[in-house]
Amino acid sequence: MAVGIYFATTTGKTQDVAERLHALLSSANAPKDLADMADVSEFTKLDGLICGVPTWNTGAETERSGTAWDGVLEDIAELDLSGKFVAVFGLGDSGSYTDNFCDAMEELHNFFKQAGATMVGCMDKSNYTFEESKSVIGDKFCGLALDEDSESDMTDDRLAKWAEQLKQEIPGL
């Protein structure tokens, strides 16, 4: 099983978290910055993908991240990722952006779903303090929501739990 970790970032927090996650999931490939990649065709060569996305475009319906992810969403939808496992984690700020907490996570989740990927890594939304998030589907987050601005003391614990969950959900991880 080859599993890749990918991220995009504006101020470095999503990269930092991707590296901390990699330390917990050492069989995955080292994190790669989407901004350094010519295209996303290498996604088809992997068995699993773990993708980190911050939210910057507050309240936007489309291109919610404001990072390199926005430019590849349509390309992702055109890939054939059937049989592959994809998990998404999102960075946001539940204190300052409580009505749009980690909104970009759901957008990325949807495009990978359109590519036929098996989406894993949904997490319980209890133990978070926020009003609204587009990334809540049913009663769960569609990935791992993280908050390095207002709840950074909870990140290590959230990452550890998620890493254990992904080891169950992605074969061979």
Ligand SMILES: Cc1cc2nc3c(=O)[nH]c(=O)nc-3n(C[C@H](O)[C@H](O)[C@H](O)COP(=O)(O)O)c2cc1C
């Ligand atoms: C102008 C601005 C807009 C933001 N908009 C949102 C938002 O809508 N929702 C959210 O959860 N976080 C929002 N954030 C917080 C960032 O997503 C958060 O700081 C994140 O950790 C940044 O990740 P990065 O350093 O990888 O770019 C915003 C931050 C700024 C400065």
